Amino acid sequence: MSVELDEADAGTAAPVWAAYADLMSVLLGVFVLILVGVIGMQLQLSDRLDQEVKRRQQEAQRRQTLEQALAGPLAAGRVTLIDGRIGISGNVLFALNSDQLQPEGRELLRSLAGPLAGYLRSRDEILMVSGFTDDRQVRESNREFADNWELSAQRALTVTRTLIAEGVPSSSLFAAAFGAEQPVGSNADEAGRARNRRVEIAPVPKPSKRGAATRAR
16 A cells, blocks of 8 residues: 555655756756846947047047148137137138138138048037128128128138038038028127128938938929
8 A cells, every 4th residue: 555655655746846847947947048138238339438539539530630721720710610610700701792712711721621520420410501791781892792791601612512522421511501690709899790701511410311301392
């Protein structure tokens, strides 16, 4: 009788141990899968971190190159650099009430073209070239421009075309006119008016193709 019971207990224990072994195998498999997933995520994060570090290093290098190109003009007061916007004095670029580049202005734009093109090369941005004037009306003797809006627009176009001629891709630039709006100095004195007569070059986000297609409809 006892022999029969022992055999029954052994028969019951065998399936239990088999089920326990199967469970442990499943748990081990799950653990391995989780471990592999964690390692994979760590590798992806590490790769992304390396890419981000390289991107920031390249961006810093481009910014440094641009700042080096601007060092002389900045020290001489011919340009300003505020929040990434390059401001160029209108007196450097143009004679009063003119949209024709002066030699000094052309040379300055030539020195900026290469660094600007390099700065844009791997960025999802384009450059807005903006023209500004003081609040004095265009002289009646100068009938080439109807008003300050037209004068600022032509100056912005002149700078844009010059940068394109010096190697900045035409797809990376556009011109904008602000006339006497958005002054940076007082128009009550000549020093302030001279500050307001300027051209600014500023990076802005590149419009998406999807947005452009929507506007085209």
